[in-house]
Amino acid sequence: MDRLTAFELLGLSPGADAKAIKRAYHKRLKTTKPDRDPEGFKRLRAAFEVATSDAPALEEPAAEWSSPRLTTQRTLNAVAVHHALDEGRFAEAHATVMDTRWADALLDDPGGAYAEATRRTGIATILDHRPAYEAVAAVYPDVFRPNDPELQLLLGISREWQRLLQASSVPPEVRAFVAKCVIVDEASRLSLARGLVRWYWRDRPSAMAAVVGLLEDYPAVASFLYQQVRAFDEYVPSTGPIPLQRQPTPSARIRFATLWTPLIVVAAALVISAISSGPIVDRIVGALVLAVGLLFLLGHPANSSQVHAGYLASCLAHDEPPEVAARRVRLCRRLRRALGENIALDFGFRVGRLARLGPASAPVEDAAR
């Protein structure tokens, strides 16, 4: 192929510069894919090669390779930070970041890289202690926004949250926060589930609380995580305090405490009053029994996370759309705040039942498939 034909094929006039040639080649490549049109591609490629044949090829002199290394201090700094981050020496990384040398080390986008490093070290510092977390959160209020897509991406890439979820020294609130941040892709979701299961193995109530916390904003993810945790329960039924699986309506025990105990107490008071003679004794005994009943109620071990976990379990066990479950948990929470825990719980169940009878509202979301 001569040069004239080559340029013609590329739709250029001879003498076009290298950039134009490349652009023309790329443009035609989109319509002449090597897979689809091999012969056309061969012609196009030949034209491109002829058109660019007078461009000089660069080759680095061999001496360059054997001469002292090209690496600059800037690169060494950048690599040192990478290593420090990889190894979990976050304080050190943070110090390097703070150091002005870091800005120097960032070759293309100092601002962006600085922000990223700050975020990464900021998040990671939580690992070590709570004061640090609080300090960082105070200094960089923007760093800890759960819905920040950039933060989510970062967490997804660095998989740091997995470490955060697994480390036993991290305060539960922080872990709940991290669990809330992570809505990235299926890969992250799976490994999040793995981290969560480990957390669950150590501390079931707070792990469940984190799942419940997710339920409001990310119903699909929450129900997926819940299924993972439930699968874990199936495998390891004998360890841990809340065997959710064996108790598909976990409310039973708690409801007994909230609903039946007062009734029994009142019945007992009535019986005592019937068999006793003096009106004063009657009243005193009745009051005593009632007091015992109330004490029993207040001291009931059901805490909010257990309650929510149980509630979530029962909703999901009945194959309800996670969104509906989420709405109910929200309602239940509001009630709890208003009425106190145990009453709210029972009330929540009743409302749930009613809601189930009511008209279907939100479109059913495919749960984390």
Place this chain on the structure above:
Amino acid sequence: MTLREDAGVRIGIDLGTIHSLASVLMDGRAIIIPNPLGERLTPSAVSVDTQGRVLVGAAAKAREVTHPAETVCNFKRDMGTERTWTLGRETMRPESLSALVLSEIRQSVEEHLGQPVVEAVVTVPAYFGEDQRRATQAACEIAGLHVERIINEPTAAALAYGFGNPQSEARLVVLDLGGGTFDVSVLEVTDGIIEIIASAGDARLGGEDFVEVMMEQCRRRFLASDAIDLGAHEDLSAKLRAACERAKRGLTDARDAAVVVTGVGPAAATLTLEVNRDEVHQWWAPLIARMQTPVRQALKDAGWMRSAVDQVLLVGGATRMPIVSDFVASIFNKPGVRELPPDEAVAMGAAVQAALKADDAQVEDLVVTDIAPFSLGVNHTGEYGSHRVGGLFAAILERGTVLPASRSHVFTTLDDGQREVTFQVYQGEHALCEHNTKIGEYSVKGIPAAPAGEQPIEVRFSYDLNGLLEIETTVRSTGKTHVLVIDRSGRGMSKAEVERARAAMASLKFHPREALPNVAALERAEALFATITGEPRAMLGECIGAFRACLETQDGKLISQGRGRLLAIVDRFEHN
């Protein structure tokens, strides 16, 4: 969704030295398909149990520690060779072993997606020669997979990158340091157009070599300090390998690590060696020095200065080692980037390629051009005065040529009245044919008698993306044309051999697939048992016993509970 229910799925498979995995493009994303154990990576390991039944994957990998003699790993490194292994009563070639892994992966995918696999794209290291590519193709045929395209691993990684960054415009170097191979590719990404410009590699340099160097050094230290040669027995060296691998991983996150080998000798002694990163990096220095050669070669082929490189993409599990980031920084003066999960990028790219091949709408704007990794040519004889030198290699289609491509070369007769010419087709870079790989041979007859050198014969090579080589030989004076087509299928191993291997595979007894999770759990627990000591070991022993008792009851629910409990314990010990 662009998957047609009836058509089945097209997947990408990364057939690795250590791990293999499959990916599929769905809803605009490359998704890794987990195996029945829920894991994303399936170890490339094959083992037979005492009853002669074949195990593939995690269960087999765990048996590497407990039953090294009945387990084969790392067979990818021997692809294209005649090496065989004896497993139980079977003698297997690397093709058959790879086929076992491939068919395990295919079954996992089909179970997971509920659709048949109609086509797969399999990846190989860029530096795999034609022999190894043929062997890979043969493995696919034995496994019953329909594979038309075998692509290079760095190309796949670049595809995954280009697919994820459709807008980017960058000059990239992909460094792929896998378990057994090291590949370098130089490429340009512009607006969804991915152009591979050059590639080079070292077919025998990978993460395993780092472990082996470490093993050798540790063996020497243990010999000096405890007077025990851990290389003496297969069992001991398997334990040492496992210990070194763990220490290597430990050194990724920490500056120090310990090589702990348990159960040595009749007294079941525990040997411990503290190693630190600087020391180990010194041991590895020769390997790192070897990594420079292919990098240099690839940049030279591309005609790039090092400073022209915008980004260095790191792929392959072994690039997690800090020494590799140091290496990248020292060469390119910038830190390497792990934009995609290093273990998964290649499979993801293969899935993208599978979609590209099927003209999937999800990859409409993506174009990739790949190159010939080796030169192709024929033998010829040079005449220098009265001297004749035979067996010279005449490269017709040079390495780095963008595919598909056609190139031709004109030869002439050597003797007066020569009527016939025999061409031998070679692949390689050496000036002498004997050092290159022979991939075919043919003769052209019926050349009109003429004085030497007066009968021009044109040889035209057309090489396409599927590795199909068409050789068209024209005797100019008569216009007669001889055409030879060399494709990958059925070479290396002949068709009959492939059929025999398929039949042999069909006759193998496999562990029932539904029992696989149980076997894998048990093997993992037993492998762990062999490497730990003290109270945890006793506890684990109890659990293994209890699980065996569960298995004997054959009560599905009990077994699944027991398995869960056992795995939970194993997980806990493995991570603490």
